[in-house]
Amino acid sequence: MIGHRYAEMFARTDAENRGAFIPFLVVGDPTPELFLAAAQGLIDAGADALELGIPFSDPTADGPVVQAAVNRALAAGVTPGDCFALIAQLRRQNSAVPVGILTYANAVFQQPFDVYFQRVFAAGIDAVLTADLPIAEADAYAAQAEQCGVCPVFIAPPDAPDEALRRIAQRSRGYTYVVSRSGVTGCNAHLTGDFRATIARLKAAGAVRPVVGFGIGEPSHVAQVVQAGAAGAISGSRVVDMVHQVFLQRGDLRVALSPFVEKMKRVTKREPNVWKE
Numbered sequence: 001m002i003g004h005r006y007a008e009m010f011a012r013t014d015a016e017n018r019g020a021f022i023p024f025l026v027v028g029d030p031t032p033e034l035f036l037a038a039a040q041g042l043i044d045a046g047a048d049a050l051e052l053g054i055p056f057s058d059p060t061a062d063g064p065v066v067q068a069a070v071n072r073a074l075a076a077g078v079t080p081g082d083c084f085a086l087i088a089q090l091r092r093q094n095s096a097v098p099v100g101i102l103t104y105a106n107a108v109f110q111q112p113f114d115v116y117f118q119r120v121f122a123a124g125i126d127a128v129l130t131a132d133l134p135i136a137e138a139d140a141y142a143a144q145a146e147q148c149g150v151c152p153v154f155i156a157p158p159d160a161p162d163e164a165l166r167r168i169a170q171r172s173r174g175y176t177y178v179v180s181r182s183g184v185t186g187c188n189a190h191l192t193g194d195f196r197a198t199i200a201r202l203k204a205a206g207a208v209r210p211v212v213g214f215g216i217g218e219p220s221h222v223a224q225v226v227q228a229g230a231a232g233a234i235s236g237s238r239v240v241d242m243v244h245q246v247f248l249q250r251g252d253l254r255v256a257l258s259p260f261v262e263k264m265k266r267v268t269k270r271e272p273n274v275w276k277e
Contacts (some may be wrong), residue, residue: 003151003174005098005126009048010175010209010231018268020048020232021222021261022211023239024102026069027052027086028078030247038243039090041254045261049098051129051213051234054083056104065237069244080107084123091124100127100153100174108133113141117148127151127174135167142171153177156202156210158194165198169207175231176207179214180221196228203229223267235264 001007013020023042028035039050053066055073062070087099101120108116108130120128128150133141135154142152151174156165158179168176180195199210209231216222217238225233239260246256 002146002149003126005096006049006151006174006209008096009098013048013232013268017270018265019222019226019230019270020211021046021265021268022049022051022232022234023047023261024051024053024066024213024234024236025243026066026073026240027054027083027101028073028076029055029069029240030072030244031076032078032082032086034243034247034253036086036090038253038257040093041257042239042261043094043097044254045258046265047097047261048232048265049100051100051102051236052083052087053236054080054101054103054107056107058104058106063237065241069240072244084119084125087125088123098126098174099124100129100151101125102129102131105130105133108141113144114148117145117150120145121149125150127153129153129155129177131155135164135171138171146173151175155179156198156207158198160198162201165201166205169202169205172208175209175211176202177234178202178210178212178230180212180216180225195225195230199229219263219267222264226268226270233264233268 009020025035025038042050055070055078057074091099128145145152152171153174154168154172155177156168178195178198195212202210211232211234212225212230213234213236216233216235222233242256242260243253246253
């Protein structure tokens with residue numbers, strides 16, 4: 001079944017009356033070996049799923065922290081093929097955790113959709129979010145993803161017109177990515193975007209689970225989005241920066257990441273039935 005790992009994860013978090021905590025990493029940063037160690041460390045610490053960025057030369061949705069990580073991976077020669085191989089290695093050690101990737105249209109459109117999504121599926125990847133692909137141009141892309149057993153995930157921005165949001169709700173599988181604000185990724189002291197309204201609009205449109213990203217760096221942010229009705233929270237820039245700092249200081253990734261995951265998950269508890277399919 002398409003998206004079965006996400007379905008099983010959300011069934012588990014529902015049973016525990018909480019939202020999911022989903023860390024983000026850039027594949028191959030700071031090195032391929034340390035990327036694998038960081039990803040495994042996050043899973044072992046209790047991450048409910050992983051979102052992984054495929055290094056791309058013009059990451060328009062990413063803020064400075066993630067862009068720097070992308071540049072480090074590209075400078076080290078990490079290719080899309082390397083990324084799929086690393087994710088496949090991670091999948092062999094972790095059969096149940098959902099894994100999604102974030103990429104860009106130029107990287108996807110370099111080959112026929114069926115070829116691309118077959119590679120994605122073979123690597124054990126559950127979902128693909130192509131950040132700069134307009135929903136109005138995504139029908140053939142989404143249909144081929146589903147045919148190959150991969151969830152197409154789309155971004156729901158706070159200013160999306162009703163028709164665009166309806167199409168996003170119809171086309172997203174696994175989960176729907178709600179951005180907490182307009183702009184690029186990166187942490188702020190406070191969440192200021194109107195993601196609550198976006199979550200409500202998606203629910204009315206019959207969307208699959210809304211997961212909020214952009215600016216999620218503190219436990220208070222996770223608590224805010226879960227209590228607003230989100231099925232989970234994605235933390236990217238904070239996690240990427242933590243991994244980089246541990247690398248620079250030659251520290252222990254597990255020692256750094258485990259307490260972070262634990263404190264972020266601690267605030268995911270919610271009232272029962274905040275979100276219903």
